[in-house]
Amino acid sequence: MRFSRKIKLAIILLVSAGLNTSVIAENKILVSLLDIHQVKNIAYVSFNQRIDLTPELFGALEKGIPLQFNVNFQIIEHNKFWLDQIVLMKKGTYQIKYKNLIQQYEAININGDKKYFSEIKDGINFIENVKEWNVGIAVEPIGNLVMSLKVKLDKSSLPKPIQLNIGDDIWKLQSDSIVNIIETGN
Amino acid sequence: MKYLVPIFGLVGLALLIMLARSLANTDLVSTESFRLLFIFNVLFIASLVFLIAHQIFRLLKNIKKEIIGSKLTLRLVISFALMIIVPVSIVYLVSVSFLTKSINSWFDVKVESALEGGLSLGQKTLNILMRDIELKGRSMAYSIGNAEEGERDSLLRDMREKFIIDEVILYDQKINILGLSSANKSSVPTIANYEHIERAGRGFYGVIEEFDDTIILRAYIPVNFKNKIAERGYLEVRQPIPTEISSLAISVESVYEDYQRLSYSRKSLNIVYTLTLTIVLLLAILSAVAISFVISRKFSEPLAQLADATKQVAKGNFNKIIPEYGKKDEIGTLVKSFNSMTRQLDIATQNDRKNQHRVELARLFLDTILTNLSSGVIVVDSDQKIRLYNLAALTLLQINKQIIKNRVLDKVAVNNKELSPVLEFISSYVLAKGKSKDKNREYKINTNKNERVIRIQINSIRNDRKNNYIVLIDDITDVTEGQRHQAWSEVARRLAHEIKNPLTPIQLSAERIEHKLKTKLNDEDQTILSKATNTIVGQVNALKTMVNEFSDYARPPKIEKNNINVNMLIQSVVDLYEPVGINISIKQPNQVLMVMGDENKLRQVFVNLLENAKDALVDERKPQITIQTKVIKGTIVIVFEDNGSGVPENILGKIFEPYVTSKSHGTGLGLAIVLKIIEEHKGSIEIKNKRLGGSKAIIILPMSM
Numbered sequence: 001m002r003f004s005r006k007i008k009l010a011i012i013l014l015v016s017a018g019l020n021t022s023v024i025a026e027n028k029i030l031v032s033l034l035d036i037h038q039v040k041n042i043a044y045v046s047f048n049q050r051i052d053l054t055p056e057l058f059g060a061l062e063k064g065i066p067l068q069f070n071v072n073f074q075i076i077e078h079n080k081f082w083l084d085q086i087v088l089m090k091k092g093t094y095q096i097k098y099k100n101l102i103q104q105y106e107a108i109n110i111n112g113d114k115k116y117f118s119e120i121k122d123g124i125n126f127i128e129n130v131k132e133w134n135v136g137i138a139v140e141p142i143g144n145l146v147m148s149l150k151v152k153l154d155k156s157s158l159p160k161p162i163q164l165n166i167g168d169d170i171w172k173l174q175s176d177s178i179v180n181i182i183e184t185g186n
Numbered sequence: 187m188k189y190l191v192p193i194f195g196l197v198g199l200a201l202l203i204m205l206a207r208s209l210a211n212t213d214l215v216s217t218e219s220f221r222l223l224f225i226f227n228v229l230f231i232a233s234l235v236f237l238i239a240h241q242i243f244r245l246l247k248n249i250k251k252e253i254i255g256s257k258l259t260l261r262l263v264i265s266f267a268l269m270i271i272v273p274v275s276i277v278y279l280v281s282v283s284f285l286t287k288s289i290n291s292w293f294d295v296k297v298e299s300a301l302e303g304g305l306s307l308g309q310k311t312l313n314i315l316m317r318d319i320e321l322k323g324r325s326m327a328y329s330i331g332n333a334e335e336g337e338r339d340s341l342l343r344d345m346r347e348k349f350i351i352d353e354v355i356l357y358d359q360k361i362n363i364l365g366l367s368s369a370n371k372s373s374v375p376t377i378a379n380y381e382h383i384e385r386a387g388r389g390f391y392g393v394i395e396e397f398d399d400t401i402i403l404r405a406y407i408p409v410n411f412k413n414k415i416a417e418r419g420y421l422e423v424r425q426p427i428p429t430e431i432s433s434l435a436i437s438v439e440s441v442y443e444d445y446q447r448l449s450y451s452r453k454s455l456n457i458v459y460t461l462t463l464t465i466v467l468l469l470a471i472l473s474a475v476a477i478s479f480v481i482s483r484k485f486s487e488p489l490a491q492l493a494d495a496t497k498q499v500a501k502g503n504f505n506k507i508i509p510e511y512g513k514k515d516e517i518g519t520l521v522k523s524f525n526s527m528t529r530q531l532d533i534a535t536q537n538d539r540k541n542q543h544r545v546e547l548a549r550l551f552l553d554t555i556l557t558n559l560s561s562g563v564i565v566v567d568s569d570q571k572i573r574l575y576n577l578a579a580l581t582l583l584q585i586n587k588q589i590i591k592n593r594v595l596d597k598v599a600v601n602n603k604e605l606s607p608v609l610e611f612i613s614s615y616v617l618a619k620g621k622s623k624d625k626n627r628e629y630k631i632n633t634n635k636n637e638r639v640i641r642i643q644i645n646s647i648r649n650d651r652k653n654n655y656i657v658l659i660d661d662i663t664d665v666t667e668g669q670r671h672q673a674w675s676e677v678a679r680r681l682a683h684e685i686k687n688p689l690t691p692i693q694l695s696a697e698r699i700e701h702k703l704k705t706k707l708n709d710e711d712q713t714i715l716s717k718a719t720n721t722i723v724g725q726v727n728a729l730k731t732m733v734n735e736f737s738d739y740a741r742p743p744k745i746e747k748n749n750i751n752v753n754m755l756i757q758s759v760v761d762l763y764e765p766v767g768i769n770i771s772i773k774q775p776n777q778v779l780m781v782m783g784d785e786n787k788l789r790q791v792f793v794n795l796l797e798n799a800k801d802a803l804v805d806e807r808k809p810q811i812t813i814q815t816k817v818i819k820g821t822i823v824i825v826f827e828d829n830g831s832g833v834p835e836n837i838l839g840k841i842f843e844p845y846v847t848s849k850s851h852g853t854g855l856g857l858a859i860v861l862k863i864i865e866e867h868k869g870s871i872e873i874k875n876k877r878l879g880g881s882k883a884i885i886i887l888p889m890s891m
Contacts (some may be wrong), residue, residue: 063450064443100446101308101439102394102401115379116395159447164220165454 028052029069029151029175036135036147036182043088043138045073046131049151049175051124056170061105061120066097068157069127071110071149073135075182078144087145090135093154094127096120145182151175192480194237198473201227205462227465234472241479254497255490259482266478271471278467285459293449301442308435315427316392316403322349323407323423324390330356330365330421331410342367353424356409357383364419382406383420401432488517492524504532562640562659568652570595570616582640582659583608584631604631608642616655620646628662637839639663667843674844674858678736686733689726696722739844739855745784745866749890752779752788752822756813759792768803770796773814779822780890787863794856795826795883801849802830802881817889826883832875841873 034047051069053061061067075088092110099106104116105123110133117123139145153173155163162171204223245263248256326345333341338356346354346367356365361378385391386406393404402424409419426432491508498506506528508521556563562579566572572590580586583605590598595616599609608629615622628641643658700719704712753774760770781788796811803809812827833841834848842861847854857873864871869887876882 060450063446065447065450099396099439100305100442101435102312102396103309104394106396116393159451159454161451161455161458164458168454168457 029153029173031149031151031175031178034147034149034178034180038138041138043135045090045133045135045147045149047149047178049128049130051128051173053124053173054170057173058120061096061098064098064100065159065162066095066157068093068095068154070152070154071130071133072152073133074148075139076146076148078146087139088136092133094130095157096123096127146179147182148177148179149175150177190237192477194234195473195477198230198234198469201230202466202469205465224461224465227469231465231468231472234469234476238472238475238479241476245479253490254493255486258486258489259479262482262485263475263478266482267471267475270474270478274467274470274474278463281463282460285463286456289452289455289459293445293452298445298449301438301445304438305442308438311431311435312394312401312403312427315425316394316405319351319403319405319423319425320390320392320407322351323405323421325349326351326354326423327407327409327421330419332412338365339367351423351425353422355422355424357420357422359383359418359420361420378406378420378422386420387418396436399433399436400426400429401435402426488521492521495524495528499528499531502535504528504535560661562657564612564657564659566595566612566616566655566657568616568619568654570613572598573654579657579659582638582661608640611642612644612655612657615644619653620644620655637663639666670843671858671862675739678739678844678855682733682737685729686737689730689733693723693726696726735855735859739859739862745787745863747782747784749780750783750785750788752781752824752887753815755785755788756792756815756824759789759796760813762793763796763800766800768800768809768811770811770813773812775816777817779815779817781822781867781887782890783867783887784863788867791860791863791885794860798856799826799828799830799881802828802832806830820889822887822889824885824887826885827876827880829880832879832881833873835875838873838875842871 029052030050032048032050034045036043036045038044053067057067071092071094073088073090073092074086077085077087079085094108094110096105096107098104098120099116102116104118105120106114106116107123107126108114109127110130115123115126117126151174153171155171158171162168201223205227245256245260249260326342326349329345330338330341342354342356342365345351346369352370353368354366355363355378357378358364361380361383382391382393382404383406386408389408391406393406395402395404403426405423405425407421407423409421411417411419427435488508495506495508507525510518510521510525556574556576556578559576559578562582563574563576564572564579565574571592571594573592575590580590583602585598585602585605595609595613599606602609608627608631611624611627615625625645626641626643628639631638631640639662641660641662643660645656645658647654647656696719700715703715707715753772756772756774760772763770799811800809803811806829808829810829812825814825814827816823816825837846837848840846842857844858845854846858847856861871864885864887867887869885871886872884874882874884
């Protein structure tokens with residue numbers, strides 16, 4: 001009986017070790033003011049975001065670990081009788097990195113502009129503010145279109161041991177999916 | 187379960203290999219794949235634990251049920267598990283310790299200090315170069331501020347060339363380019379950042395920028411124009427540092443960053459490797475334990491079958507054959523030998539059963555013979571214990587409802603006093619160990635007012651080194667009676683022959699004497715002579731009658747058989763007794779009853795019986811004789827009943843013997859003759875007293891068709 005109790009305990013521990021990632025609360029990126037507009041058949045997306053870096057992430061950044069964020073933008077057409085269809089999909093990245101040699105933060109925004117900052121907050125501000133992000137050829141505004149956007153810290157850019165350490169959740173930094181209805185203008 | 191464990195083993199092995207490969211080459215495996223692989227491994231471990239728990243539960247259940255081989259399986263499993271767990275655990279502990287130490291050893295303090303020193307050197311070099319640019323820039327700003335507007339371009343060029351600067355740009359407050367000089371004529375100037383200009387307003391602002399392998403120093407210095415006090419300009423001095431220095435500095439920075447990243451990942455690295463090793467350990471141990479169940483069962487199965495079969499053999503079931511599966515090891519040889527042994531035992535047992543059956547049949551046959559034997563048989567051992575007896579022995583010895591088997595003769599004698607002489611004779615013979623010459627004796631046993639004569643004959647037999655004694659008991663009552671009848675017949679025949687011959691001359695002589703002398707004698711003498719002569723003649727006649735009866739009794743069995751109507755014969759006999767004054771009633775069926783026999787002889791029988799009844803009814807106030815005829819099972823049964831005094835009990839048993847009679851007159855041969863006639867007609871007769879007084883004679887004769 002005692003033996004079976006021990007086995008049960010071991011099973012519970014192992015399973016909880018495998019699944020605890022979903023239990024621990026996630027760090028957040030708050031995305032707001034998502035907007036899309038069209039200029040000469042080219043769609044541009046703008047949004048604001050607030051990236052709250054934890055002290056652990058600051059520490060990692062100071063150690064030279066680059067923090068790269070992936071932005072996933074989609075325009076989806078809702079279909080009442082069939083599956084939703086992805087009309088447009090665009091992925092973007094921006095990152096911030098501390099350069100030890102020059103003792104400055106190198107920030108590259110979503111449009112690929114690179115700047116150096118002495119203060120981290122300036123670097124974060126630089127990548128937070130997304131304006132006129134070219135997401136491709138504009139789609140015809142017909143039907144029920146919604147746009148969705150999600151920002152997520154790209155773990156694949158982290159050192160491999162950190163990636164494989166599935167129990168370490170300080171790297172789980174992402175936003176909720178922001179969904180806005182696209183005004184058709186009709 | 188047979189295939190489940192090997193499948194589990196294979197899956198576990200595959201997962202182990204995948205996990206090992208994912209760690210060996212992290213580029214091949216994505217984080218998500220690794221996570222999935224990890225979860226699969228955890229789930230697999232959980233399944234293995236469940237499987238093993240199930241196996242243990244089943245094994246314990248089997249042990250509780252005392253299923254043969256389960257304890258051996260448990261021992262083997264524990265042994266295998268210990269053999270695996272102990273070394274693997276040691277290897278695990280050593281590996282974890284080694285791994286942790288190895289990872290920690292990568293991050294040497296000296297290396298870190300050296301890298302930090304290198305980086306610091308680079309930083310200081312850049313700072314010195316920046317300071318140099320700043321000084322040059324201030325000098326240039328002073329000169330340009332004091333120069334005339336038209337001289338600015340040439341002054342910029344001259345001073346740039348003088349200070350060996352790559353590029354110099356002069357801005358106004360609105361970041362409009364007022365003047366520019368560049369060593370690279372084709373380069374397009376990058377517009378200054380407003381923020382930089384703003385910061386430069388405080389005196390100086392320097393920026394170091396990295397572009398690929400190039401490090402560029404930018405210095406922003408305010409310019410005070412002498413003739414335009416209200417206006418202020420800004421000089422941007424841009425100078426890339428030498429390639430040799432920049433590439434070395436970038437290389438140091440890169441190594442430092444790699445080191446820092448690795449140092450930062452140290453904890454994760456430890457966790458990942460330890461966790462992986464733990465999973466590998468658990469997978470290895472649990473898979474091995476699960477497989478050990480299969481192997482243990484494989485080992486213990488034939489032994490369990492052997493033990494089970496041994497139990498079956500012990501219970502007498504020799505049909506149990508263990509599957510051999512063609513194994514050539516010691517267990518295979520053992521199984522073969524066992525099967526051969528059980529086969530031989532089976533054959534031997536079957537033969538034994540056949541023999542037992544034969545013995546049983548022989549015993550039953552002997553029992554049947556003994557049971558149906560008219561002679562009594564008793565087997566007595568040397569301890570005088572009765573080992574065997576048959577029903578006839580009990581009947582002849584009149585031992586009723588007693589179990590005498592294994593009882594000593596003396597104890598049997600205590601319960602049966604009248605048998606004491608018989609049992610004493612047997613006992614004395616046994617005590618003499620069969621050496622006595624007196625082996626045969628005859629005894630009279632009185633039972634139920636009948637006297638029976640039995641003959642005891644003893645023989646000794648030697649069986650299984652022991653002496654046993656067979657006692658044969660025969661009822662020789664009929665034989666002795668026959669012998670007696672024969673003796674009486676012989677006596678009667680001789681008497682008749684010897685006495686009858688002189689009787690006639692005696693009678694004739696007496697009559698002649700009377701005839702010759704009657705006339706010569708006086709009246710008184712004549713009376714005496716006549717009286718004497720009559721006496722002689724009367725006695726001679728009486729003797730003749732007696733002799734005739736003897737003659738009848740002794741005559742050879744000669745009868746003339748005819749079909750006789752029994753009822754008519756009885757009626758004709760009864761008619762003779764009508765005047766006697768006895769009430770004779772006849773009960774006869776309507777059926778005609780015929781007997782093949784001698785009418786005169788049978789009449790003699792009936793007359794004899796009626797005469798006896800008449801004699802018995804002399805003192806009876808209401809004399810009554812009843813004659814009844816009936817047919818029972820193909821025989822004619824004739825019953826003579828009277829309400830007289832009956833037959834005295836002391837002579838009832840030998841009433842048919844000659845000279846046995848209760849009457850004062852008569853020869854005592856009447857019933858002896860009756861018995862003889864009836865036996866000559868293949869019939870039987872029995873005389874007994876009725877319970878309420880009187881006697882009853884029952885004659886049974888075969889019926890003629």
